[in-house]
Amino acid sequence: MKLSQLLQDDLFVPPEWDREFAEVVTDSRDVQPGDLFVARSGAASHGSAYINAAIQKGAVAVLQEADSGFRCEFGQTAVPVFSAPVVSARLAAxxxxxxxxxxxxxxxxxxxTNGKSSCVSYLAQLSHALGKPxxxxxxxxxxxxxxxxxxxNTTPDxxxxxxxxxxxAEQGGCRAxxxxxxxxxxxxxVAGMSFxxxxxxxMTQDHLDYHGDMESYYQAKRRLLLDYHTGFVLINxxxxxxxxxxxxxxxxxxxxxxxxVTDEVIAGDAVQGYAEGNVQHIGYRILALDSTGISAELITPWGQxxxxxxxxxxxxxxNAVAAIAMLAAAGESLALLVDAAAQLQPVAGRMEVYRPSSGDGPTVIVDFAHTxxxxxxxxxxxxxxxxxxTLVFGCGGDRDRGKRPQxxxxxxxxxxxxxxxxxxPRSEDPQQIFADTMTAPGAREAGIHLEHDRALAITQAIQQALAQASSRRGGLVRSGLVVIAGKGHETWQEIAGVKHPYSDAAVLATLGYEARRGSHGGSQSGGRHAV
Structure with missing residues (x-):
């Protein structure tokens, strides 16, 4: 593909600068030799700040979102930089x-706000079980x-x-x-996409550092249901x-x-036509919920x-009900979906259960909860x-400070x-994060343990839980539960802008813990399309 083919009549490309390019890349860190780098205007910075970095990595040309113009930047060779006031619409087309x-x-x-990763994982697992990659x-x-x-990024460019x-699609996928x-x-x-x-x-409080207030956050979410063509919508x-x-x-x-839903709905004759106006309802009632799993009754437009x-x-x-309902609304068999759901596996870092491989110790739950x-x-x-x-948790730096005391x-x-x-902590002072969090009413009198070293905090929390369990009379109370919240599946911890190797799972492994069962987190392989 040549630049002139991309830009067509919108921007004149002199023949001597009409470069061939391999892929379009919007993150300079992902540029490979032969790519076209697109420097767009962002919320915190402009991509033009990374033009030289992209050229050093092999970009053959740059399309910059700015006032119209043309110039050359020199790396090992001269690289054309074309500017246009609006890049996104042209690029999308x-x-x-x-x-x-x-x-x-x-x-x-x-x-x-919560549950996106689990729902996507359950959708993929259920579809795979039905023979549709x-x-x-x-x-x-x-x-x-x-x-x-x-x-x-949660949602890439x-x-x-x-x-x-x-x-x-090329690999045989039937849906995504x-x-x-x-x-x-x-x-x-995701401009221009149909779903x-x-x-x-x-929707609960999160990302107010970006959106400013809950109404703006809500309106951003609403755009998915209002501004994009969707075959149907499913709402909690x-x-x-x-x-x-x-x-x-x-x-x-x-x-x-x-x-x-209430017991009356489940027991009634509402299976057929369980609806209000143009809204079809899917309901569920919990029958049992314990450390082995969940049993529930499900009522849907497709059966009970x-x-x-x-x-x-x-x-x-x-989350599982939502995934089942999405696929059933798309035409899949409810009975087959329910059968497949009996084999669902948790997402890495979401309610993962760890137990000591030998000896006594508290059960540990690792979850990504960060709101x-x-x-x-x-x-x-x-x-x-x-x-x-016992709970071990932290609050992310450079994010919504208002949710910390909550x-x-x-x-x-x-x-x-x-x-x-x-x-x-990212670029924020960890002590400031602690100070914000400790403004919660009653925090100073509650005996909160403060420890910046996450691995040490986990170790001491587990040791404390074990010591307290052993001191209880009669042995009627087991070693208790330790919840480790916040980081989930990540394999690094970002401090002062630097990512250091770290994972809660690795810390637990050094303490003799192992996951109760495997989780489908997907292989985190590298590759050209990793962003």
Missing amino acids: WLYRRYQQVCHLPVFAVTG CGVLGTLGNGLWPELASTR LSVVLRTLAQV AMEVSSHGLDQGR EGALLTN RDCSYGQRLLADTEIQGQRYSYGL CCLQLPLLGAFNLA PDALVSVLSSLLPWQQPL MLAAAMKYADSVWLTDDN
């Missing part, structure tokens, strides 16, 4: 022309499930999205599921923002809702059944275990012992 096969691949979009884009990685390449979907973040929607990373179905898992009605969307008359097309899941936590039941609502969901779901509960308030409400430690 060219990408859709190039990856035409993507237009025929059904894509499910999943948005929400599924592509994935999101926090877990990009590619055809389960062989995923690592990614830096459109060039990466379309290129990945094209690869999925992708996380669509509020950042991605606000920045147009088989769109799912809203929930147990969320107040979900109820608002269900009542939104501007959202067109078939709507489904999902959520908990019992659902058995080898997952932990009521929120994971909600107040997610922390409440995790901790409250463990109350039926009737075990003393997270500690949730911790103090549900946990018997709380250890506040570092998550990813």
